[in-house]
Amino acid sequence: xxxxxxxxxxxxxxxxxxxxxxxxxxxxxxxxxxxxxxxxxxxxxxxxxxxxxxxxxxxxxxxxxxxxxxxxxxxxxxxxxxxxxxxxxxxxxxxxxxxxxxxxxxxxxxxxx
Amino acid sequence: xxxxxxxxxxxxxxxxxxxxxxxxxxxxxxxxxxxxxxxxxxxxxxxxxxxxxxxxxxxxxxxxxxxxxxxxxxxxxxxxxxxxxxxxxxxxxxxxxxxxxxxxxxxxxxxxxxxxxxxxxxxxxxxxxxxxxxxxxxxxxxxxxxxxxxxxxxxxxxxxxxxxxxxxxxxxxxxxxxxxxxxxxxxxxxxxxxxxxxxxxxxxxxxxxxxxxxxxxxxxxxxxxxxxxxxxxxxxxxxxxxxxxxxxxxxxxxxxxxxxxxxxxxxxxxxxxxxxxxxxxxxxxxxxxxxxxxxxxxxx
Numbered sequence: 001x002x003x004x005x006x007x008x009x010x011x012x013x014x015x016x017x018x019x020x021x022x023x024x025x026x027x028x029x030x031x032x033x034x035x036x037x038x039x040x041x042x043x044x045x046x047x048x049x050x051x052x053x054x055x056x057x058x059x060x061x062x063x064x065x066x067x068x069x070x071x072x073x074x075x076x077x078x079x080x081x082x083x084x085x086x087x088x089x090x091x092x093x094x095x096x097x098x099x100x101x102x103x104x105x106x107x108x109x110x111x112x113x
Numbered sequence: 114x115x116x117x118x119x120x121x122x123x124x125x126x127x128x129x130x131x132x133x134x135x136x137x138x139x140x141x142x143x144x145x146x147x148x149x150x151x152x153x154x155x156x157x158x159x160x161x162x163x164x165x166x167x168x169x170x171x172x173x174x175x176x177x178x179x180x181x182x183x184x185x186x187x188x189x190x191x192x193x194x195x196x197x198x199x200x201x202x203x204x205x206x207x208x209x210x211x212x213x214x215x216x217x218x219x220x221x222x223x224x225x226x227x228x229x230x231x232x233x234x235x236x237x238x239x240x241x242x243x244x245x246x247x248x249x250x251x252x253x254x255x256x257x258x259x260x261x262x263x264x265x266x267x268x269x270x271x272x273x274x275x276x277x278x279x280x281x282x283x284x285x286x287x288x289x290x291x292x293x294x295x296x297x298x299x300x301x302x303x304x305x306x307x308x309x310x311x312x313x314x315x316x317x318x319x320x321x322x323x324x325x326x327x328x329x330x331x332x333x334x335x336x337x338x339x340x341x342x343x344x345x346x347x348x349x350x351x352x353x354x355x356x357x358x359x360x361x362x363x364x365x366x367x368x369x370x371x372x373x374x375x376x377x378x379x380x381x382x383x384x385x386x387x388x389x390x391x392x393x394x395x396x397x398x399x400x401x402x403x404x405x406x407x408x409x410x411x412x413x
Binding site (some may be wrong): 001002004005012014015016017018019020021022023024028056058059069071088090098099100101102104 | 137138139140141142143144145146147148149150151152
């Protein structure tokens with residue numbers, strides 16, 4: 001998975017994830033009520049989760065297409081420069097959970113001011 | 114017969130290959146893209162939208178769970194579009210719908226040593242249930258325990274005493290003065306000399322303080338520490354010396370010595386006397402010489 005670059009103190013940083021099945025390649029339908037997609041964000045080589053983002057539907061029918069957007073909002077404010085990891089987890093209506101194995105890599109640099 | 118055996122073997126090998134192709138993983142994959150995806154207007158809307166309950170059935174004893182997924186609001190200027198507000202809301206309390214979440218239980222003990230005082234643990238648990246839930250069991254367990262099972266006078270409940278004592282003055286403390294006293298009595302007579310405080314005598318200082326003794330009779334005094342000394346002067350002349358910063362010397366023929374505790378001076382009186390007269394040496398008597406005897410006369 002590619003490494004995504006972020007700048008500290010940014011308030012308009014977003015990423016979009018398309019969830020599919022490994023065997024069929026089909027998108028995971030997230031439109032049913034009860035679905036939730038989370039992005040947990042933590043520093044690399046750390047076990048403490050800094051914050052958790054809830055997936056949003058940027059466009060209509062994105063959820064049905066397995067597309068979910070994550071808005072960092074103000075969570076990058078004051079974030080130290082360095083390597084970070086992200087984990088995407090889907091919670092289904094029956095409260096079961098499934099996590100994407102691949103860790104999303106982030107590199108944060110400090111802004112100039 | 115040999116060809117038949119070869120055909121059977123090939124068929125078995127072909128079937129194994131089919132089995133290997135059916136294994137596959139259904140794990141979740143995520144393809145990530147970075148950019149701006151959310152509509153800018155949508156970000157101004159508060160995502161705390163109303164949650165609708167999707168409860169198909171209500172069974173006795175079943176906990177209704179509100180799970181609503183909140184989605185971004187579409188622009189409001191599109192009046193023809195039906196807003197599908199799906200808000201994500203989850204109720205923390207599992208035991209009721211509309212139940213007040215905050216159950217505050219407080220227990221406080223205030224221990225006071227006082228006759229008849231009863232320790233009270235005030236514990237309050239408040240529930241506000243607007244709806245009636247079948248099969249709902251209110252279980253608010255509030256425990257309040259007193260640290261004291263019985264009341265005892267003088268009992269310290271939670272005492273973490275810290276006592277520190279520091280003696281400013283230790284009573285009955287033996288004060289030991291490491292003082293040395295050295296007396297050098299010139300004449301050791303009966304009385305033991307003991308100085309409570311260490312003192313060193315510098316006998317020579319007192320002698321030279323103040324006036325210079327001038328004795329007409331050439332008297333030289335030297336005082337000693339002698340309390341029992343009886344000073345008997347054969348010649349009525351002496352000095353009175355006191356232990357003082359100033360030495361008073363009174364010279365007089367009629368003065369008498371008064372012994373005091375003085376350092377270093379030993380009174381010793383020495384007197385010199387002289388006689389005068391004339392010595393006549395008579396040799397022979399002569400009739401015609403007056404006074405008769407002839408001789409020599411010497412004066413001394």
